[in-house]
Every structure is written in structure tokens, then in C-alpha cells.
Amino acid sequence: MKASAIAAAIFAAAVIIIGLSSVYTVDETQQALVIQFGDVKSQEREPGLHFKLPFIQNVVYIDKRVLNLTSARQVGGEGGQVIITSDQKRLVVDAFARYRIVDALKFYQSVRDMRQASDKLQPIFLSNLRNVLGEATLEALVRDERAELMQRIEEKFNVAAQEFGVEVVDVRIRQADLPTENSEAIYRRMRTEREREAAEFRAQGQETAQRVRSRADRDVTVLLAEAQRDAERIRGEGDAERNRTFAQAFGQDPDFFAFYRSMQAYRDGLKGDSTTLILSPDSDFFRYFKDEDGQVSR
Known part of the structure; x- marks a missing residue:
């Protein structure tokens, strides 16, 4: 039992x-x-x-989740990879890739486990990172073509990673900085270049402004001269018309015309309160004070 x-x-x-x-x-x-x-x-x-x-x-x-692979390593006391750009600028770049295992059989046969996978994939990632960024300029990397460069790294890395049953889904550059020992010198040079460009722009602006002012002054002078010429012409035409009118009036009634002109002379010559005229008693100027016909009374 x-x-x-x-x-x-x-x-x-x-x-x-x-x-x-x-x-x-x-x-x-x-x-x-x-x-x-x-x-x-x-x-x-x-x-x-x-x-x-x-x-x-x-x-x-x-x-089978999306996994991360970083480029960060301590190089000269700084995190990231040192990259020499095509214009010979030295940068410390911190980047990462995201990938997933799409073929478990190929992955197991080629790298066995995640640790070996990281050891094999990281050098490939860093090599593509250096190659692509090494063909770019500093300005393209930090300003103009950053997205395009990341896309190129992703495509190249993905081709190599397929050998391990891995698909690369994204590559990002987190940071791209100048090395500490070079940053101040480069910043000073960049500031000097920007100041020089600003001075050139200001000089061009002043030259343009002076050209515009000169053209405006010339136009004003021409317009004033034309206006003065037109005024003189109109004044001359008016004087001619006035003289013609006077001549016609004189021809029609000489006595009245002489009387009218004398009245105008009295008005213009005696309009002031302190006006003093010293004339001979026999002067023709006062002939209408003596007789309405302009004759001297006896």
C-alpha cells in the first residue's frame, strides 16, 4: 500500500x-x-x-517591439561620435536608431541574442552615420538638410540590417555640437562673418538710399524749373494780354485811358499814411487835381 x-x-x-x-x-x-x-x-x-x-x-x-540603438560613447570625455564634415568642421554627434526584428529565424541564426545583436548593429550604424555626415557641410547638418541626412542614414543602415532579420524604422540626430575646445573660436568667426555681412548690407542700403535721394532731388529740380518756366510763360502771356487791352482802350478813348492810368498812379503812390511826394507844381502827375480835363486852371 x-x-x-x-x-x-x-x-x-x-x-x-x-x-x-x-x-x-x-x-x-x-x-x-x-x-x-x-x-x-x-x-x-x-x-x-x-x-x-x-x-x-x-x-x-x-x-518584437521597436528597440533602440544609440550612438553614444565617451569620446575624449564627451558623449557622442566625433564627425568631420566635408568642410572640415569637427562635430560631436549624438544619434539613435529605432529598429524591430521582423525575421526571428534569421536574427537567431546570425546574432543569437540581443547583446550580440547590439554589438554587431552598432558599428554598422556608426559607420553609416560617419559616412553620410562626413559628406555634408556643417551648415547642412545643423540647419538646412538635417531631415534629408537622417533619411539617408536610415536607408543605408536598413539595407545592412536586413542581413540580421532587422528592419530600421527611424534614425534621429538628437544633438550635433561643436567640441568644447573649438566652439568659442568658431562662434567668434561666425559672429565676425555675420557682422561683415551686416556691414555690407548696410553699405548697400545707404548706397541705394543715396541714389534714391539724388534721383528725387534731380526730379524736384526739374519740376521746379518746369513750373517756373510755365509761370513765366503764363505771366508773360498775361502781361501781353493786359498791354493789348490797354492799347485797345487807349485807341478807343485816349483821354479816359489817361485819366484811368492817373487814378491808378494816385492809388498806388498815395496809399501809405506817411507818403510824401515832392514834385514841381507844373508836373503832369497832378494835372487832374487842377482840372477834370487835365488842364491847368488859370
């Missing part, structure tokens, strides 16, 4: 152990490879409960 109970317990334990060794679960963030004597027998990507042969088959889990 006692031996039978022990045997039953051993059998039950063996069944439980075999049962537990025959099943495995796959999480939503994982994919699994079933390995038998070093060879891959099956691949499971769907989450849930799955079965395998007990004891002789093992399960290797491979992450």
Missing part, C-alpha cells in the same frame, strides 16, 4: 513535469523559436499557449 502510493505520487509528479515541459506561452511583445539540438524546429508569433516536445526542445524568446 505504501509502495503503491509512492509510485502513484512519482508518476503524478512525472506527468506534471512532462506536461509543464510540453507547453510554453508567448507574450504579445514576443515571438518564439522552438530549438531542438541547436536547430530551429518552429516559429511562433501569435500570443498564447503553445506546445513542444518535453526535454529535447527549448524555447528562445525574441522581442
Whole structure:
């Protein structure tokens, strides 16, 4: 009785152990490879409960989430990679790549695990980073073509990463800085260049302004001369018309014309309160004071 109970317990334990060794679960963030004597027998990507042969088959889990790969290394006491641009500028670049494992079988056969994957993928990433950025100028990297450069790095890195069953989904440059020992000198040079450009722009602006002012002064002089010429012409025409009118009036009634002109002379000559005229009593100027016909009374 006692031996039978022990045997039953051993059998039950063996069944439980075999049962537990025959099943495995796959999480939503994982994919699994079933390995038998070093060879891959099956691949499971769907989450849930799955079965395998007990004891002789093992399960290797491979992450199927998007993973990060960074370029950061301590180089000369600074984080990131030292890049020499095409215009011979030295930059410290901090970048990262995001990738996912799309072919678990190829990944396992080529790199086995995540640590070896990182050791193999990072040098490829850094090589493409240096090659692409080394062909660009400093200005293109920090201002104009940064997005295009990241796209080129991603494309080149993705081609190489496919050998490991990996797909590169994104490459980003987090930071691109001048080395500490060079930054101040470069900033001073850039400031000097900007100040020189600003001085050139100001000089061009002053030259343009002077040209505009000179043209405006010339136009004003021409307009004033034309206006004065027109005024003189109109004044001359008016004087001529007046003289013609006087001549016609004189021809029609000489006595009245002489009287009218004398009245105008009296008005203009005697309009002031302190006007004094010293004339001879026989002067023709006062002839109408003496007689309405302009004759001297006796």
C-alpha cells in the first residue's frame, strides 16, 4: 500500500513535469523559436499557449517591439561620435536608431541574442552615420538638410540590417555640437562673418538710399524749373494780354485811358499814411487835381 502510493505520487509528479515541459506561452511583445539540438524546429508569433516536445526542445524568446540603438560613447570625455564634415568642421554627434526584428529565424541564426545583436548593429550604424555626415557641410547638418541626412542614414543602415532579420524604422540626430575646445573660436568667426555681412548690407542700403535721394532731388529740380518756366510763360502771356487791352482802350478813348492810368498812379503812390511826394507844381502827375480835363486852371 505504501509502495503503491509512492509510485502513484512519482508518476503524478512525472506527468506534471512532462506536461509543464510540453507547453510554453508567448507574450504579445514576443515571438518564439522552438530549438531542438541547436536547430530551429518552429516559429511562433501569435500570443498564447503553445506546445513542444518535453526535454529535447527549448524555447528562445525574441522581442518584437521597436528597440533602440544609440550612438553614444565617451569620446575624449564627451558623449557622442566625433564627425568631420566635408568642410572640415569637427562635430560631436549624438544619434539613435529605432529598429524591430521582423525575421526571428534569421536574427537567431546570425546574432543569437540581443547583446550580440547590439554589438554587431552598432558599428554598422556608426559607420553609416560617419559616412553620410562626413559628406555634408556643417551648415547642412545643423540647419538646412538635417531631415534629408537622417533619411539617408536610415536607408543605408536598413539595407545592412536586413542581413540580421532587422528592419530600421527611424534614425534621429538628437544633438550635433561643436567640441568644447573649438566652439568659442568658431562662434567668434561666425559672429565676425555675420557682422561683415551686416556691414555690407548696410553699405548697400545707404548706397541705394543715396541714389534714391539724388534721383528725387534731380526730379524736384526739374519740376521746379518746369513750373517756373510755365509761370513765366503764363505771366508773360498775361502781361501781353493786359498791354493789348490797354492799347485797345487807349485807341478807343485816349483821354479816359489817361485819366484811368492817373487814378491808378494816385492809388498806388498815395496809399501809405506817411507818403510824401515832392514834385514841381507844373508836373503832369497832378494835372487832374487842377482840372477834370487835365488842364491847368488859370
